[in-house]
Amino acid sequence: MDPLENPEGLEDLRTVQQRAMADHARFVDENLKRNYRANFIHGVLGMTGFRLIYAPTIIPAYLLLLTGSTAAVGLGSALLQLGATISPIASGARIEHRSHILPYAIRVGSMMRLMILGLALTGYFLTGNVLLFATFACFLMLGFFTGAQRVAFQMLMSKLIPIRQRGRLQGYRNFAGGLIAAVLAWAAGNYLIADEWLGNGYATTFLFAFLLTSAGLIVLKTMIREPAAPASRPQMPMRERIRQFPELLHDRDFAWFLVVQCFATMARVGAPFWTIYAGTQLGLDGALIGGLSFVFLGSDTVSNIFWGPLGDRWGFKIIYVFALASSILGVTTLIIGNSAVPIYAAFVLLGVGGSGWMLASTTMVLEFGNVEDIPMRLAFVTTLEGVIAATGPVLAGVLVATSGFKPLFAIVLAAVVAALIFLIWKVREPRHREPAI
Numbered sequence: 001m002d003p004l005e006n007p008e009g010l011e012d013l014r015t016v017q018q019r020a021m022a023d024h025a026r027f028v029d030e031n032l033k034r035n036y037r038a039n040f041i042h043g044v045l046g047m048t049g050f051r052l053i054y055a056p057t058i059i060p061a062y063l064l065l066l067t068g069s070t071a072a073v074g075l076g077s078a079l080l081q082l083g084a085t086i087s088p089i090a091s092g093a094r095i096e097h098r099s100h101i102l103p104y105a106i107r108v109g110s111m112m113r114l115m116i117l118g119l120a121l122t123g124y125f126l127t128g129n130v131l132l133f134a135t136f137a138c139f140l141m142l143g144f145f146t147g148a149q150r151v152a153f154q155m156l157m158s159k160l161i162p163i164r165q166r167g168r169l170q171g172y173r174n175f176a177g178g179l180i181a182a183v184l185a186w187a188a189g190n191y192l193i194a195d196e197w198l199g200n201g202y203a204t205t206f207l208f209a210f211l212l213t214s215a216g217l218i219v220l221k222t223m224i225r226e227p228a229a230p231a232s233r234p235q236m237p238m239r240e241r242i243r244q245f246p247e248l249l250h251d252r253d254f255a256w257f258l259v260v261q262c263f264a265t266m267a268r269v270g271a272p273f274w275t276i277y278a279g280t281q282l283g284l285d286g287a288l289i290g291g292l293s294f295v296f297l298g299s300d301t302v303s304n305i306f307w308g309p310l311g312d313r314w315g316f317k318i319i320y321v322f323a324l325a326s327s328i329l330g331v332t333t334l335i336i337g338n339s340a341v342p343i344y345a346a347f348v349l350l351g352v353g354g355s356g357w358m359l360a361s362t363t364m365v366l367e368f369g370n371v372e373d374i375p376m377r378l379a380f381v382t383t384l385e386g387v388i389a390a391t392g393p394v395l396a397g398v399l400v401a402t403s404g405f406k407p408l409f410a411i412v413l414a415a416v417v418a419a420l421i422f423l424i425w426k427v428r429e430p431r432h433r434e435p436a437i
Contacts, residue, residue, distance in 0.1 A: 039161065040176075045212050046212070061289050064279075078392070084146050084386040172304070174359065189286045189291070190286055254368040269412065315431040320356065323355070323360060327350060330352075333346035
C-alpha cells in the first residue's frame with residue numbers, strides 16, 4: 001500500500017528513521033575520541049607520504065629528468081587525473097547503499113599505495129622507454145584509486161566526525177602532516193635526490209612515501225569504529241544512477257559550486273609547470289626542488305592551523321574565498337618574478353591557496369543536500385574535476401612548448417579570478433541557508 005494512503009505506516013517509517021538517526025548520533029558521540037585520533041594519525045602519515053607525490057615539485061622534476069619534455073610533464077599529470085576521472089562514480093555507486101564502507105575504503109586505499117610502490121620499483125629496476133611507459137601506467141592507476149579513495153574516505157569522515165569538528169580535525173591533521181612532509185621534501189631534494197640514495201633518489205623518495213602512507217592505513221583499519229549508516233539509497237545499476245545526476249543540480253548553490261570547482265581546477269592545471277618555470281629562472285637541481293617543496297608544503301602546513309577552526313566557526317565558503325585570493329596573488333607574483341625572492345614568495349602564496357582550496361572544497365560538498373546523496377555528490381565533483389585536470393595538462397604542456405610559460409599562467413590567472421567571482425556572487429554558505437528544494 002502507498003504510504004501516503006496509510007498515515008500510520010508513514011508515521012512508523014518516520015519513527016524508524018528517527019531512531020536510526022538517534023542511534024547513529026549516539027554511536028558517533030561514544031566513539032568520537034577514538035575515531036578522531038584514528039583519523040588524525042592516519043591523515044598525518046598519509047598526507048606526509050602523498051604530499052611528496054602530489055606537491056608540484058618532485059613529480060614534474062622527475063618526468064623532466066626522464067624525458068626532457070614539458071609536454072611529457074603535462075602528459076604524466078594528465079594520466080594521474082584521467083584515472084581519477086574514471087573511478088569516482090563507480091566508487092560512489094558501490095558505497096551509497098552500504099551500511100559500512102570501511103572495508104571498501106581499506107581495499108582502494110591499499111591499491112593506491114601499491115601504485116606508489118610501483119613507482120619506486122620501476123625507478124630502481126627499469127630504464128629507457130620501458131621505465132617511462134611503466135611510470136605512466138603507475139600514474140594512471142594511482143589516479144584511478146585516488147579518485148575512488150577520495151569518495152570513500154570523505155564519506156567515511158562524514159559518518160564519523162560531526163560537521164562542526166571536521167575543520168579542526170583536517171586543519172590540525174594537515175598541519176602536522178604538512179610539517180613533516182615539508183621537512184621530508186627538503187631532505188628528499190637536498191639528500192635523497194641530489195645524492196642519488198640507493199642508486200635512484202626519486203625512487204627512494206617514492207619508497208618512503210609508500211611506507212608512510214601504508215602505516216597510516218594500518219592505523220585506520222585497526223582503530224576506526226564505524227557506525228551503521230543512518231540512511232542509504234537502495235542499490236541500483238550504475239547507469240540508472242548516472243541518469244539521476246541532473247536531480248543533484250536542482251540545488252542551485254550546488255550547481256554553481258560545480259562551476260566554481262571547474263574554474264578552480266583549470267587553475268590547478270598550471271601546478272606541474274610552476275617548478276619547471278622556476279628551474280628556467282634559477283636552475284633546476286635537487287637543492288631548488290627541496291627548497292621550493294619546503295616553502296610550498298610549509299606554507300600549506302602553517303595555514304591549516306587557521307583554516308580549520310575558521311571553517312568550523314564561520315563555514316567553509318570564507319576559506320574558499322581567501323584561498324582563491326591567495327592563489328591569484330601567487331600566480332601574479334610568479335608571472336612578474338624572475339629572481340629567487342618573488343619565486344619563493346609565489347610558492348608560499350600558492351601553498352596557502354592550495355591548502356585552503358583543498359580543505360574548503362572537500363568539506364563544503366558534504367554540506368549540500370541530503371546525507372544519502374553524499375557519495376554521488378562527491379563522485380560528481382571529483383569526476384568533473386578529473387575531466388578538466390586530465391585534458392588540461394596535456395594542452396598546457398603543448399602551450400608551454402610552443403609559446404612559453406607566460407600565456408599558460410595568464411590563462412590560469414583568469415580562471416582563478418572567474419572562480420572567485422562566481423563563488424562570491426552565486427554560492428551561498430551551505431551551513432547558513434535553508435535546505436535545498
